[in-house]
Amino acid sequence: MSNDIPLIYTSKGNLPEADLRMEVEWFVADEYVKVVKRHYLGDELVKEGADVLSFKGAIGETLIGIVK
Amino acid sequence: MANVSAMCTSFKTELMLGAHQLGSVTLVSRTSLTAPTVDTLKAALYLASGSLGAGTTTYSATSEVSGTGYTAGGITVTNATAPTSSGTTAFWTPSASLVYNTVTLATAFDAVLIYNSTQSNRAISVHNFGSQTITAATLTLSMPTNGAGTALLNLA
Numbered sequence: 001m002s003n004d005i006p007l008i009y010t011s012k013g014n015l016p017e018a019d020l021r022m023e024v025e026w027f028v029a030d031e032y033v034k035v036v037k038r039h040y041l042g043d044e045l046v047k048e049g050a051d052v053l054s055f056k057g058a059i060g061e062t063l064i065g066i067v068k
Numbered sequence: 069m070a071n072v073s074a075m076c077t078s079f080k081t082e083l084m085l086g087a088h089q090l091g092s093v094t095l096v097s098r099t100s101l102t103a104p105t106v107d108t109l110k111a112a113l114y115l116a117s118g119s120l121g122a123g124t125t126t127y128s129a130t131s132e133v134s135g136t137g138y139t140a141g142g143i144t145v146t147n148a149t150a151p152t153s154s155g156t157t158a159f160w161t162p163s164a165s166l167v168y169n170t171v172t173l174a175t176a177f178d179a180v181l182i183y184n185s186t187q188s189n190r191a192i193s194v195h196n197f198g199s200q201t202i203t204a205a206t207l208t209l210s211m212p213t214n215g216a217g218t219a220l221l222n223l224a
Contacts (some may be wrong), residue, residue, distance in 0.1 A: 010206040011172065017129040032197045037205075049205030054212035054220075 011038060012045035020046070080158035080212060080223040084151035096187050107186035111166045111209075112142030116178040120194045127181060135202075137171035145182060149214060151221075155203035159219035166209040173202045182220075193221060 007014040020039040027043040032052050039047035082088055085105065098104030107174070114120055117191055118131030146164035153159065166180065176199045182192040196207065212218050 003185060008168070009204060020161065026155050031195075034198055034200070034201070035211055045203055048201060049201060049207065050200050051208045053210045055147040 008039060008047065010041070012041060012044075012046045015046065059065060071209045072128055074156070076090065077156050077158060079151045080156075081153045083152050083223065084116050084158060084160050084221070097187065098186075101166060107184050109147055109162075109192065110143040110185045111145050111194075112183070113138070113168070113173070113177050113180050113207075114181060114194075116176040116199045117204040118179065120179055120181055122194075124181065124191045124194055126191055127185070133173045133177045135171060135173040135175075136204075138168065138173060141185070142180075143168060144185075153204040154216040156224065157216035158223040159214065159216055159221060161211050161214035163211075163214075165211055168202070168207040170204065171202050172204055173200075173207075176201055195220075 006017045008017050008020060010020070020041055023038045023040070025036045025038070027036070032054055034050055034052045036048065036050045038045055071189075076146040079088065086098075086107075091173070098107070112127060115131045115133055120131070127141065132140060134140070143166060145162045145166065148163040149161065151158055151160040162182075178199045179194055179196045181194050184190045184192060195209075200207070212220060214220075216222065
């Protein structure tokens, strides 16, 4: 049997998940949708990651090189 | 029926494939003229204080991010899907997300530059995704649907 406590890699080392507070923030713009996950140890930010999700067509439109 | 003036769609696709050369240009050898190797593309991140855009011609370390886990020049772009076309639009998209694993980038950045590292680091495109920092985590840039008008690069 294992009594391992789930740990999360942070800038302060591997910390128990239960010790951290997670906040998720979404950003919606014309060109992208972004979700940012932040983990805090107390008030200290110890982990911040981001996933940028492209809007269908938005990025392509900004990059279109019109050749006609 | 009448003939209609237009750029041939196949030509747009072939531009992305480097199949045409209408003027002289100095290229890094692609090993074979008849079956050239695919160039390596890379993706570098840039600080929000940078000034990349349509006028960017080559990769430069100026204003590039730096931090734990990030290598100058960025990461290699996965390119398993060749440019193609639909209707009159030619398009191309990397075949996998751009993933910067376990990095710490403390200074705000907001853009990625796609460039051709095989051909003298020539710039291809700049994409802004809003100001961001990363702390001991992963940044993932998911690619749009690879279709006409939705792909990362479109020639309409």
